[in-house]
Amino acid sequence: MRVSTSQTYQRSMALMSNLSTLADKQQGQIATGKKVVNASDAPGAYRQLATLKRADANDQAYAKNVATAQGILDQADDTLSDIETQIQRAQELFTKAGNGTLTESDRNSIGKELESIRDTLFALANARDSRGQPIFGGATGDLPFAKAADGTITYVSSGEPSGIPIGDQLTMQVGTTGDRAFAADSTTNIFGVISQFTAALSSGGDVKAAANTAASSMTDALANVTAAHASIGARGTRLQMVADQLDYAATARDDARSAVEDVDLAATISNFQQTLTILQATQASFTKLTALSLFDYLR
Template sequence: MRVSTSQMFDRPLSLMTQLTAQADKAQTQIATTKKIDGAADSPTAWLRLQGLARAGADDTAYGANIKLAQGILAQSDGTLDSVQSQLTRAKELTLEASNGTLTDENRLAIAEELDSIRDSLFGLANTKDVRGQPLFGSATGDTAYAKAPDGTISFVGAGDPAKIPVGDGDAIQPSIGGAQAFAAGSSDMFAVLAHLSAALKAGGDISQASADAITGVDASLDSVAAARASVGARAARLDLSADQLVDAGEARESERSGLEDTDIPTAITQLQKTLTVLQATQASFSKLSSLSLFDYLN
């Protein structure tokens, strides 16, 4: 079999080209610490990496939503705690008002403090959350409670507060609607305090009014306590969701690293082997190319 001169040169040249490309690729993988630079390197792995990146971006958004919801729930709980304190004081005053030995001046003073508590509760009920939305509002409107010209305070709007997405197909309502938090049967805390204050200012026998007020304030306290329990349950659920995001992120990062990151020690070893073969091939080619046609034929 005759071997042409071109074949003798083409084969080592082709091998050196391949070895040089392999060495360049290994050096790039070591320098960038990435073994996949594009879809051509591994179409299957590249597609999976794109999916992992999208999932990571989604979870980043969900994580931000969870923090937002946690902040709103914490604000809700703190505000409801203040409401409980105000209602507890209102109950103390209601019990005091039921004392038949009080003077008209004493009753008037209690009525004025009850009015002050009612105003404070009105302010608390209209607290804005970190987004500037009503903390105890509904699905519509920018105010939770409104005060009519006659002093009547009522919940406005309709529907439950909007939910915040915290996962794929998962959303949570980060606050409590005012109707749920402050309602007490057929009335609410604002009506309860207003009726007792009016009875105290009117004078006369207030035994029935004070008894009704005690029942109403107790019901309001129960409503607020139930609202706080609901807030606490949602906060616990968000803590679990946050932990699940962390676990999913760690698993995703482990998979990404296995697909994309360069195994530096292995890559260095492979590069050294490739360079050794390349150097040997270059040396052989150098010797071959130095031969004249006369030397080759003889």
Template sequence: MTVSIKSGTAHFFQRSTQQLTGLQAKADRLNTEIATGVRVTAPSVDPVASSRAAMLERLAADDGQYLANVKLASSLLDQSDAALSTMEINVQRARELAIRGASETLTPVDRRAIATELRAIVDDIYATANLSDARGAPLFGGAADGPAYTRAADGTISYAGAGEPAPLPIGDSSSIAAADSGQRLFGAIDTDANGDPRDMFKVLGDLVAVLENDALPEADRRTAMTDGLDGLGAITDRLAGARASIGARGARLQVEQGRIEDLAAERTSEAKALTGADLQQSIAELQQTMLILQAAQASFTKVSQLSLFDYIR
């Protein structure tokens, strides 16, 4: 009989302790919910919501990187557009000089003066073609790390880049070319009278050479100047086309940025709905839990003080 009573008493204490511990743990959790505004503080609280929230967090991290790439691509395209705009201004000035230089009334001194200004324009375009982008890489160097263009001892300017720059990912299955190689933009502009291909710097260099060559027969000079003007027209068209392409890509990036930001807001809202606490409900549940806990504690204290428990001890 005594063994049975002791066994029942031990079971009562174990069950009561478990109940009190569970109620206290629930009260602690509700207090944390109210303090932090977060309902799912651990996967065990709500495994389904926790799993979904973890997936949303991973997607948000991806979207954050995509958004950073969108902003970087926009910056690179803006820099390229500004550089091409500067080149357009210089090429336009070179065209004005070439038209003046084609006049048969000019003296050799006049032509050399025009050639000197053209050389300064070439220097400016060369410097612009060798700009570094926001990452410190050559803006028009393609996939290469060094300068996009180099200049030989005789003044000849050649492309030193290689390949095309890697596109930037801006979505799960989409990317964008944030820069263009100098070879794509300024190479193979046209062919000269002999059918030989010319890039932008060859066109400009040929014009300078013609204006500085006093011994060139007038007929050959006229042909060369016409060639030069045609080349400048081709450069102008190429630059305009490149800027139009940049504008189209920039517009696409604006759309992508809006899409990513809207999606991020939706995912944040969903994650909050999944894991966030309803404060009114949490407070009401905490009050109810505390009442139950207090009642359980009082009951346990009263029962544990009965003479039978004192006698058994």
């Protein structure tokens, strides 16, 4: 059978080219630790990796939102704790005023402290979160409480603030509106209760009845604040669950990505050495082949 020299050359060249390409691929896998870098390496695996990458990006954004929401809820929790402390102190002052005969000095002292408590509560009611948004605001994002020229404090917001996205089609409300927390539209408006009792103190008459009324109203107000506080705590627990779920999903995707993308380094190094050995042998054979003359080859 006549053997074509050109065909022999072509086969050898093709084999060396394929081996060289394989060696380059294996060397790249060893250097990067990845077996899928380009779509041509494994189209199906490349599409799977792209899907995992998009899911990672989405969940990373959600995780940041969860962290932001947790921070805001922590601020709301601290603020409500401060509000509860102020209300409890006001209750103590109402009780003190209603249980004994008050001197002028007592009236002035209690009145001034209650005015200070009212001012502190007003500031807390208009506190802003880390985004600069009012913790107890409505949909407008404006400060929820306003003080009129006569000192009357009223809730001026409306609607519900926008939630923070923490998952696909899932949002979290991180605050509570001031009308709920402070019962701003009812007779238990904490600002009005304090102002009315302070006015009764200033009148100089018997304040026992007024003190009892104020204490009862403030107990109702405290119940509203405590309920808002409990709601904040429950949402904090829910957020922690979401954060844990995002962490678990990220770990699962990382495992899936590794199974698709990461190389078995020991096996790849071994295969690379084998490929180089075959390539070197093929090159040596080709060198000897090209050194033969046509006469020697046909002889």
